[in-house]
Amino acid sequence: EGYELEYVKMNGSEVSEGTDKAYTTNTVVTKDGKTVTIEDKYKEIVETGDLEIKKTIDGENITEDDLKNLKFTVQNEAGEYLYKEDGKVKTSKDKHEIALGEFDKNNDGTYSLKFEDIEVGKYTVKETQANIEGYELEYVKMNGSEVSEGTDKAYTTNTVVTKDGKTVTIEDKYKEIIETGDLEIKKTIDGENITEDDLENLKFTVQNEAGEYLYKEDGKVKTSKDKHEIALGEFDKNNDGTYSLKFEDIEVGKYTVKETQANIEGYDIEYVEMDGKKVNASNDDSFTTNAVVTKDGKVLEIVDAYKVQTGDLEIKKTLDGDNIVEDDFENLKFTVQNEAGEYLFKDANGNVKTSRDKHEIKLGDFDKNSNGTYTLKFENIEIGEYTVKETQANVEGYELEYVKMNGQKVSEGNDDSYTANTVLTKDGKTVEIEDKYKKVKEDVTEETESTTEETESTVDIETESTKETETTTKETIKETQDVVAEESRESEKKTDKESNKKDKKKDKKDNKKNKKNKDKKEIVRGEERESSSTERITETLTGETEGGSGSSTPQTGDFNHIKELFMLFLSSLVGLVAMVKIKKKNQY
Structure with missing residues (x-):
């Protein structure tokens, strides 16, 4: 292991490896014996590979002269320094630095130095001088990882060269030193x-x-x-x-x-x-x-x-109803609130003010236009959402048919007001409010019935004759109501005929005058009925005195006289109550 077998010789001749991976020879042994000689020749196996150092410079305005001071060292496991001389790899026990100028410059601007066929194993690569005058070294990366400067002021990496070779990449990032x-x-x-x-x-x-x-x-x-x-x-x-x-x-x-x-x-x-x-x-x-x-x-x-940003908020009020005059409108009231819940109003000088407390605006504070509408404008107020309410829309003597706000009918709220929400922009906003009214007709018959009911409730006669009188009283009251109702209808017909001939724009004072004349006639009629009843009572009493026998014992006809007197009294009382009501109404 670790060596390569160059040859095997048997009996002086080289023998090839057999199929069984063995080396074989045949020999003949005699009585004199036989010697077989075997010789093996070995060579130590040394694997080699290539080590390439690839250098990249990252920085603006760096020249070749700036790079001449960059230096490197490469050492094997034995501590020997590798370098190249005449293209061949050499080793030295002494420190040997390689300048960047000895590298080959590639077309992509990088620099390369290759050690070919060196023994595989561990090598140490150092950049012993990385500084460039006038530049700050931001970092040094070796094989993609940032490397810190060592105590020897060098940047170091260890690498292993195999038979497949190894490339060590070194990237220096520079920043020009400026103020x-x-x-x-x-x-x-x-x-x-x-x-x-x-x-x-x-x-x-x-x-x-x-x-x-x-x-x-x-x-x-x-x-x-x-x-x-x-x-x-x-x-x-x-x-x-x-x-x-x-x-x-x-x-x-x-x-x-x-x-x-x-x-x-x-x-x-x-x-x-x-x-x-x-x-x-x-x-x-x-x-x-x-x-x-x-x-x-x-x-x-x-x-x-x-x-x-501000805009103008205008409220335009329209009233639709016959014979409605300025005095009728004095109770109409409104409120305007911003998003903060503050109430808007205008002071005596026309300036827009706000209040945390509820502030109602009367229709009298509006401007009346030539077309009969009313307007109130809040100038240069903050844009946003506003709530406009008509808090009092009723006019006495008239029935409110509907309220429209911005063309839509609005229902009365729980607070008895009519409400519209609107968004004010810098281009301004107009809120249109239209109230439609209908004249309420007086019903004299209903008033008389009410008065009669009040009168009937006060009468309490406990005798048997009283029960009989109550029936007669109701008939008399009914007759009285019919007469009063008939006179009222005749009077209304006459008044309607006269009113149709008059100009619809006639001042309300004339209408009040006609109403007073009508009420006076009713009063006169009541007084006449009262006088007539009094005379009849007097005659009855006189007749009773003159025809009396002077006896204190009541006769059968005496109850009839009492009944008639009581009926006359009730008739007079009904007329009197009606007259008093008309007078009070006229005063109101």
């Missing part, structure tokens, strides 16, 4: 009620003189040829409410800083200030400034000032 400084962007937001969510869309770019985009990843400064926007969320928020982003140790020079997205929904940009100067938006709606970074660093301040 650096820090660029800090400090962002200030000036505006009311702006939240973190509002700011999430703000974006920025930073470019160096080469046009590369700077950004940070895992706290380190990176560059990209492709556009890279930095969101405000990547900035650090400071205790004073400002935001900061710092690029440390970047090359000194000129940088272009842009705020590529400055808009916040619901707000207008008042101005953008960069480095103390107001900047106008460019064609792509970005704001740009240039900053020069020195070794002492540069702080670039950007201030964005915002104001809330």
